Amino acid sequence: MSIKKVLAVARWEFIEKVRTKAFIISLILMPAFMALMMVVPSLIASKPDTTTIKIGIIDKTGRITSALSSDLIDKFKLPNGKPNYEIVPVTGGHREDANNMVLDGQISSYVVIDTNILTARKFEYVSQNVSNIKEIERLQSSVKDIVETEELSRSGVNPEIVKAASKPVDLETVKLSKTGSVEKAGVGSGLILGYVFTIVLVIFVLTSGQLLVRSVLEEKSNRIVEVLLSSLTAEEMMTGKIVGLSLLGMTQLAVWAAVGLSFAGQAAAYLTIPSNVWWVGVFFFLGFLFYASVFVMAGSPATTEQEAQQATFYVMMVLYLPIVIAFAVAQNPTAGYLKVLSLIPFFTPSMMAFRIPVQSPDLWELVAGATILLVSTYFCMIAAGRIFRIGILVYGKRPTFKELARWALKKG
Amino acid sequence: MLQVEHLRKTYSATVALDDVTFEVRPGEIFGLIGPNGAGKTTTIRISLDIIEPDSGTVRFNREKLTPEKKNVLAYLPEERGLYRKSKVIDVLVYFGTLRGVQPVEARKRAEGWLKKFELSAYGNRKVDELSKGMQQKVQFISCLLHDPELLILDEPFSGLDPVNQILMKDMIRELKQSGKTIVFSTHQMEQAEKLCDKICLINKGKVVLYGSLSEIKKSHGSNAIHLEFEGESWRLRELSDVATMDLYENYAEIKMKDGIDGQILLKRAIDLVTVKKFSIEEASLNSIFIEAVSQRDQPGGEKNVN
Known part of the structure; x- marks a missing residue:
């Protein structure tokens, strides 16, 4: 295989695609869209109240009102330092009065605490808008605390002790790496990394894979392919295309990552980055190459866009498999069977991405996984080249799977 | 330079090529001629290693065509295709680099050729914006960038x-x-007659005639009668002792049966039409072609595949 020619093809595919409007648009639009999706809802959700909200209370026990009021004032403040909530006892304690107060706008909602709250353990929230989850959750947790405290002090426990005893316990996970060095790591952050990794990989393979198949189809339909094949081997051509479009994908990823990190700089700081994270990058690149070559292999016998779409549909199903398995992985990222899956090319990239941040696989596993992936990629590229070369002059009739297998195995 | 030996290629039920053998010597202009669907393009594609034959070999300077050797070949396909959305100069440089030319050198040569074909102004245009004729020139230039030894033009x-x-x-x-x-x-x-040193005539996948053009013409003798006339051309069909006749509205190329003198034909023709010009010359390649192809198609000749 002539590296020079492979590089010539790779260079062409890269430069010609980078210049297209479609690529430039996707480069800018996609992050903009994602930013919109992430930032806007959180902006809306976390938008703090600006004025104190008045909440009515019908307290049939007579003991909850003051405790709830002080608890809410303690916990929730407006940006200007004033209390977020003000508890307003409903004079007379009738629901009709309370309802009128809500309708008049004197209070936005009210709660009804029955005398049997300690045993029934429930209270009522009345409002015109019962989907204000933030407010409801806060009320619920406050009332729960108050009821608990009251119950305990009834049975003779000192409220101070109750307070001290009910303080939350923080959990700090510490990962001991093979070399004995200690670093803080969250199981959660590992799983997030794994998920993000797999999903981003799938998105990239799909977009670039489609580009690849389309470029092959174009050359087939305008017969440029004859000139190409009289200049270099089909294997060189396919390898060049896959490498070129992979670089294109990596460029896209780099730009997006840079944009993403600069936007989410704050949030990213919470993710603890494990020391061997660069292996994740290695598996991303190799995984991308592998899936791309599988994609081309599936798409290369096609002569029309529809045929190509059908063929690549099956590849997409395979691509989604790791996402499905990811749920099982989330339960126990150190399970033994994952070691086996990690060595099967279709799963290697995402399995490694799940495992590396949680408990790093042995070095031999990493090396073996990468090697298997690389070798499989090589064979897929060769097979794609052969299938392509033989399929090139087959028109009208779609080759059977048996024929494809024979082509792929045939010596060049 | 190029040795093609015993090529055979079948597409499901049809035999596209059957025992095609010929050799192209260095410095020759070699014409691969034949009617549409004769197997010319298939022969070319196999020669260039684009498709594989069922059997037979193609050798280049008596050696197997390896990927490296492809760098001294050039190919102009019949169905022309260039990247439509790309710049002319970029496409040319790309095709050059695919044949092993350095990008800088390829660009220099491409510019030189564009100038020669009076296309300099179009180097930075997209292929799409060029007329069909210009695109064909660009495609031809793409065959020349790597200074090939052998050009195969379909x-x-x-x-x-x-x-x-x-x-x-x-x-x-x-x-x-x-x-x-x-x-x-x-x-x-x-075109073939004006240019070729040697020809290979293929019909229905088989080599019908092969050799140097002058020898082929000589072997067909210099007894072809070229007749220019006015009058009702169909009346010339009444002539007897004619082996083959290539008849047009006011021109005919006629070959007499062996031993029949051309002068007799002239005498008879004068009675049928007004003769403007009469000459006995070498047969044209066209009539040789028609003769060779029709002989095959006649019953009793080579068996008709259809």
């Missing part, structure tokens, strides 16, 4: 206007003079 004259046909013909001659070997396919006998 129907180089098809789709060209008369001016550009002349340009193409001059280019082929020029390339021969600079020591290149050229193989081209055509079904236009006039």
